[in-house]
Amino acid sequence: MHQSILAFRKRRYLWLALVVTGLSIAGFWIDDPQEPANGGTVLGYTLGTMGALLILWLAWYGVRKRRYASTAGTVQGWLSAHVYLGAALPIIVLLHSGFQFGYNVHTLAFVLMSLVIVSGLFGVYVYLKYPQRLSENRGGANRSALIDELEDVDERSKRIASKLPPEFQELVSSGISRLQLGESMWQRLRGRDLSQVLLKRGNDYAVVANPGQEAALDWLADQQAKCREPETAAVIGELSALLRNKRRLLKPLAEDLRLQALLEVWLYAHIPLTAALLAALLVHILSVFVYW
Amino acid sequence: MKFLIRFISRNAAGGTEQHDRLVDAPIITMGRATDRMLHLRDRRARLEHAQLEDQNGKVHITTAALAGVEVNGRSQRDARLVVGDVVEVGSNILRVIEAPPGSDFAFTFELSADAERDASAPGHYAAEAKRFSMRSLSWFLAAAVLLLALVVPGLDVVNPQFAAVARGSKLLPDDTWWLAGPVHTAHTAAGADCQNCHVAAFERVPDEACVDCHEVNRHVAGDTHAVLGERRCASCHLEHNEPPELVKRHQGLCADCHRNLPDDVALENAGDFLLDHPGFKVSLLQPQVNASGETEWVLQHRLLADAQAADRSNLKFNHAAHLDEAGILAPEGRRVIDCAECHQPEPGGARMRPIRMDQNCAGCHSLNFDPDDPRRTVPHGDPDAVMQVLIEYYSARLLGDDPDAGEQRVRRPGRALTRADRDRAAAEARVQAMQVAEDLFERRVCVNCHEVTRSDDPEMPWTVLPVKLTERFFPHSNFTHAAHDTAASACDGCHDASVSESSADVLIPAIESCRDCHGSAVARHNNASQTPSTCIMCHSFHFEAKGTYP
Numbered sequence: 001m002h003q004s005i006l007a008f009r010k011r012r013y014l015w016l017a018l019v020v021t022g023l024s025i026a027g028f029w030i031d032d033p034q035e036p037a038n039g040g041t042v043l044g045y046t047l048g049t050m051g052a053l054l055i056l057w058l059a060w061y062g063v064r065k066r067r068y069a070s071t072a073g074t075v076q077g078w079l080s081a082h083v084y085l086g087a088a089l090p091i092i093v094l095l096h097s098g099f100q101f102g103y104n105v106h107t108l109a110f111v112l113m114s115l116v117i118v119s120g121l122f123g124v125y126v127y128l129k130y131p132q133r134l135s136e137n138r139g140g141a142n143r144s145a146l147i148d149e150l151e152d153v154d155e156r157s158k159r160i161a162s163k164l165p166p167e168f169q170e171l172v173s174s175g176i177s178r179l180q181l182g183e184s185m186w187q188r189l190r191g192r193d194l195s196q197v198l199l200k201r202g203n204d205y206a207v208v209a210n211p212g213q214e215a216a217l218d219w220l221a222d223q224q225a226k227c228r229e230p231e232t233a234a235v236i237g238e239l240s241a242l243l244r245n246k247r248r249l250l251k252p253l254a255e256d257l258r259l260q261a262l263l264e265v266w267l268y269a270h271i272p273l274t275a276a277l278l279a280a281l282l283v284h285i286l287s288v289f290v291y292w
Numbered sequence: 293m294k295f296l297i298r299f300i301s302r303n304a305a306g307g308t309e310q311h312d313r314l315v316d317a318p319i320i321t322m323g324r325a326t327d328r329m330l331h332l333r334d335r336r337a338r339l340e341h342a343q344l345e346d347q348n349g350k351v352h353i354t355t356a357a358l359a360g361v362e363v364n365g366r367s368q369r370d371a372r373l374v375v376g377d378v379v380e381v382g383s384n385i386l387r388v389i390e391a392p393p394g395s396d397f398a399f400t401f402e403l404s405a406d407a408e409r410d411a412s413a414p415g416h417y418a419a420e421a422k423r424f425s426m427r428s429l430s431w432f433l434a435a436a437v438l439l440l441a442l443v444v445p446g447l448d449v450v451n452p453q454f455a456a457v458a459r460g461s462k463l464l465p466d467d468t469w470w471l472a473g474p475v476h477t478a479h480t481a482a483g484a485d486c487q488n489c490h491v492a493a494f495e496r497v498p499d500e501a502c503v504d505c506h507e508v509n510r511h512v513a514g515d516t517h518a519v520l521g522e523r524r525c526a527s528c529h530l531e532h533n534e535p536p537e538l539v540k541r542h543q544g545l546c547a548d549c550h551r552n553l554p555d556d557v558a559l560e561n562a563g564d565f566l567l568d569h570p571g572f573k574v575s576l577l578q579p580q581v582n583a584s585g586e587t588e589w590v591l592q593h594r595l596l597a598d599a600q601a602a603d604r605s606n607l608k609f610n611h612a613a614h615l616d617e618a619g620i621l622a623p624e625g626r627r628v629i630d631c632a633e634c635h636q637p638e639p640g641g642a643r644m645r646p647i648r649m650d651q652n653c654a655g656c657h658s659l660n661f662d663p664d665d666p667r668r669t670v671p672h673g674d675p676d677a678v679m680q681v682l683i684e685y686y687s688a689r690l691l692g693d694d695p696d697a698g699e700q701r702v703r704r705p706g707r708a709l710t711r712a713d714r715d716r717a718a719a720e721a722r723v724q725a726m727q728v729a730e731d732l733f734e735r736r737v738c739v740n741c742h743e744v745t746r747s748d749d750p751e752m753p754w755t756v757l758p759v760k761l762t763e764r765f766f767p768h769s770n771f772t773h774a775a776h777d778t779a780a781s782a783c784d785g786c787h788d789a790s791v792s793e794s795s796a797d798v799l800i801p802a803i804e805s806c807r808d809c810h811g812s813a814v815a816r817h818n819n820a821s822q823t824p825s826t827c828i829m830c831h832s833f834h835f836e837a838k839g840t841y842p
Contacts, residue, residue, distance in 0.1 A: 034542035036533040039472070100534045104471050105441040112437075147417045166311045177333060178326040181417070196326035204316055207327045253417060268426060275430035279437035286442060287470040290449060291490040292497070 334382030641774025
């Protein structure tokens with residue numbers, strides 16, 4: 001049965017995270033370091049060591065999840081602990097710092113850590129929320145079924161267009177090849193349809209923006225209205241119906257791509273910022289002891 | 293120019309189909325972008341890859357792509373096209389053909405066999421989105437952090453010349469990026485160069501770095517506080533903290549040991565100002581006459597409670613009389629005086645200036661001796677000099693040297709003084725001087741404030757006991773009057789001067805008086821008007837007064 005990573009094993013890692021946080025806060029409350037709270041007191045070193053080890057362990061998740069042969073816990077358990085202990089990290093680190101900030105490499109490490117955690121929390125949010133929205137959007141089918149249907153529509157359009165003058169074939173083939181729903185992650189996230197189409201206007205061809213097949217459908221309607229031969233007009237009408245069908249199918253596909261992109265995009269912050277954080281952590285520890 | 297494009301595509305049966313497109317334009321654009329006239333379906337093509345253009349009736353292919361386009365197998369960025377030329381961009385192939393009637397230039401356009409298959413593959417609708425590489429971005433960010441935050445500032449540690457350049461530059465990162473907190477304003481000058489204190493990398497700041505600028509005394513030599521072990525200056529004097537605080541003020545710093553001292557330490561225990569602090573002791577100067585009859589001043593350290601009338605300064609002074617609410621008789625008449633008329637703070641406001649006869653007393657206590665000549669005064673502080681002045685004064689009057697005493701001259705006009713006249717006048721002057729001196733020393737002037745004794749010495753029978761006022765009653769604490777100068781605190785809030793009739797009274801407040809406002813270091817023991825007070829608020833670890841006071 002499916003179980004959310006948050007609910008893994010009766011939320012055991014939530015409790016672990018709460019205990020670790022609670023102990024840190026209690027320690028900070030009780031500790032009387034005879035000086036402003038900072039990373040250099042006994043408690044400061046303790047919390048700092050905890051935080052650093054926790055960061056290394058959290059980053060190790062990226063390695064563990066690729067070790068398919070590993071039997072050190074399940075990946076699901078690791079992820080559950082990764083999420084809860086990661087959320088506990090900023091409290092430990094704040095207490096370590098004694099709430100002292102500045103324009104320096106130490107606060108840089110803190111900022112990078114915060115960004116990693118925020119992006120991770122966003123990742124948790126989308127993983128909990130978007131798979132449901134994805135399947136709702138596809139209406140029970142999966143994406144390849146949607147694409148099969150689209151390709152079928154394309155094939156039939158080509159066949160019908162071959163009965164019409166070359167500009168109709170140009171319309172169909174350019175409409176297919178110049179479709180652009182998700183060249184880049186950014187485009188997918190914004191859900192923009194940058195498709196274009198080649199239309200014959202007068203004696204010449206023009207490249208025209210074709211979001212949602214609008215331009216193609218308008219052009220076909222125009223051609224149909226001008227057409228004097230009823231049989232040809234009927235064929236044009238058939239092509240229009242197919243393109244309307246295509247438009248109906250493209251909408252959920254674009255939404256599918258958008259949701260899929262959202263499921264992935266946070267990792268583009270989470271992973272590179274983690275690398276930067278590990279470097280900043282090293283800088284933090286070294287610089288503090290270079291000028292001890 | 294009229295371009296004829298002949299599209300060639302393969303159908304399912306394996307044959308080819310073709311259709312023509314006639315374009316009347318000076319330029320044919322081509323690229324992967326969907327708004328190009330020729331849409332290139334290959335990742336190797338740029339969005340705006342190349343163009344065919346009419347240059348004076350001749351057709352050229354030009355490109356901005358560094359790699360150029362392949363014309364007949366050679367990479368070129370600008371090439372004239374003639375019939376038979378083949379242009380390749382990835383899997384897109386252009387072949388220049390004879391222009392049929394009605395066109396100026398013609399070419400075929402097709403995809404290579406394998407590319408055709410790819411383009412019609414199911415991936416077309418949901419091809420992988422173009423994305424930057426997470427891995428290279430990760431390496432880039434990590435390397436940037438290491439370079440800017442570690443390597444470049446680290447050069448400051450290794451190379452002083454580079455450090456000077458980096459710290460002077462606004463753009464180069466320097467080791468101020470490593471600051472764990474602000475440098476205290478007291479160290480602004482020294483803090484300009486980290487190495488002034490952080491002498492060696494990976495070593496704590498050594499005491500020598502502090503002693504370079506600071507002089508320190510007692511408690512540092514180690515004999516008094518050997519128990520502290522290897523404490524460094526920086527154990528208590530912390531830099532780079534917020535709030536900036538160069539001195540640890542924590543109670544435990546002293547009280548951890550002093551609340552329960554070993555038996556062999558000759559100090560009373562003290563753990564907290566409100567709850568566990570012995571009564572105040574005062575340091576009083578006491579006169580002692582030594583074997584040769586001279587007065588020596590000895591410091592006595594006595595419990596304040598037992599020393600309420602123990603101040604032996606040899607001065608007679610009645611605070612109550614001077615502070616009389618009805619006023620006192622001054623040269624200009626009767627007037628009320630207040631404490632500040634005599635007790636003036638030192639610059640900085642910590643302590644009071646010493647009281648001096650000429651500045652604080654002489655305004656009222658005139659040292660004149662002759663009612664007929666009130667401007668004449670005797671000097672203060674030297675009895676022999678007083679006698680000398682008196683004798684000279686009366687001699688001059690009798691011998692006529694003093695122009696003011698003309699009518700009393702012994703000398704008759706037109707006649708010189710004989711030796712006998714002089715001797716007689718001198719004897720008479722001495723008698724007069726002795727009479728006036730007796731009046732001054734014993735009855736009218738000196739005796740008001742001083743202890744005067746009389747001996748059988750015919751030349752100078754009076755002795756005035758030397759006076760010395762205690763300047764620091766609490767040499768081991770740092771009390772500053774300025775910090776206590778509030779509307780709520782008048783002098784008599786702490787000092788009972790207005791009822792003190794004897795200078796033997798020690799007008800120093802007892803500990804209870806301080807506790808009105810100063811409480812325990814632990815806030816919950818204090819009442820609303822008590823401020824938490826730790827040892828360091830009054831005492832210092834490094835005694836300024838070391839050696840001067842017991």
